[in-house]
Amino acid sequence: DAGITQSPRYKITETGRQVTLMCHQTWSHSYMFWYRQDLGHGLRLIYYSAAADITDKGEVPDGYVVSRSKTENFPLTLESATRSQTSVYFCASTWTLGEQFFGPGTRLTVL
Amino acid sequence: RKEVEQDPGPFNVPEGATVAFNCTYSNSASQSFFWYRQDCRKEPKLLMSVYSSGNEDGRFTAQLNRASQYISLLIRDSKLSDSATYLCVVNMNRDDKIIFGKGTRLHILP
Numbered sequence A: 001d002a003g004i005t006q007s008p009r010y011k012i013t014e015t016g017r018q019v020t021l022m023c024h025q026t027w028s029h030s031y032m033f034w035y036r037q038d039l040g041h042g043l044r045l046i047y048y049s050a051a052a053d054i055t056d057k058g059e060v061p062d063g064y065v066v067s068r069s070k071t072e073n074f075p076l077t078l079e080s081a082t083r084s085q086t087s088v089y090f091c092a093s094t095w096t097l098g099e100q101f102f103g104p105g106t107r108l109t110v111l
Numbered sequence B: 001r002k003e004v005e006q007d008p009g010p011f012n013v014p015e016g017a018t019v020a021f022n023c024t025y026s027n028s029a030s031q032s033f034f035w036y037r038q039d040c041r042k043e044p045k046l047l048m049s050v051y052s053s054g055n056e057d058g059r060f061t062a063q064l065n066r067a068s069q070y071i072s073l074l075i076r077d078s079k080l081s082d083s084a085t086y087l088c089v090v091n092m093n094r095d096d097k098i099i100f101g102k103g104t105r106l107h108i109l110p
Helices: none
Strands: A004-007 A010-013 A019-025 A031-038 A042-051 A054-057 A064-066 A076-078 A087-094 A106-110 B004-006 B011-014 B019-025 B032-038 B045-050 B055-057 B060-065 B070-075 B084-091 B098-100 B104-109
Touching: A004 A087, A010 A019, A019 A031, A019 A087, A019 A106, A042 A064, A042 B098, B004 B084, B011 B019, B019 B084, B019 B104, B032 B060, B032 B070, B045 B055, B045 B060, B070 B084
Parallel strands: A010 A106, B011 B104
Antiparallel strands: A004 A019, A019 A076, A031 A042, A031 A087, A042 A054, A064 A076, A087 A106, B004 B019, B019 B070, B032 B045, B032 B084, B055 B060, B060 B070, B084 B098, B084 B104
C-alpha cells in the first residue's frame, strides 16, 4: 500500500542495546525526517535527509545514527540506548519543504 | 525569543463556540507556514497551509501577519471532534529548517 510506514510500532529494550527503527515511504519523496516527541518538548528534529546519501543533523542528534542508501528507506539507529531516549519517534517525508506526511510512530521504551 | 511559540493551553471551549489561537515566529525571512492537527497518541496531520492572503477551509480560517510575525487559526462552530492539539509549523527557509511549535491543546466541551 502507498504511504509511509514505521516498524516496529512498539519496542521495549534495555539500556546499552542497539536499536534500529525503520521508516519506509512509497511516494519517492526527496525529504525524510526523524522526530522524537516528548511531553513538554513537542516534536524535535533528530535527523533529516534531502535525498539518498544526504543526511544532516537536526536539533537533537546525539546518540542517533541515520543512513539513506535508498530513497524510500530512512532507518534510525540508537547505538547504545539510554533511558532518556524513551520517547515516541515519528518519521515523515515530503517532496519539498511543504506538507510533511507522518508515519504512525514508534513507541520506544528503554529500561 | 523562541523560534516558534504557541500558547500550550488547554483551551476549554463549549461546543458551537468560536476559538482562535496564534503562533509567533522569530525569523522574518520565513516563507512557509502550516497548521497541523495531532490527536492523542497519533501522528500529526496537515490541517491547512497558511498563505499570505489568508485562507479558509470550511469552519477553519488561517491568517498570516508578517508585520507582527504571527499566524493564526480560527475555528468557527466548534465540534467535539475538533478536540486535539494544533501544531504551528514554520519553514525558516534556512538550511532546510522546519520548526514545529509545541502545540496548543483544544478541548471542546459538550
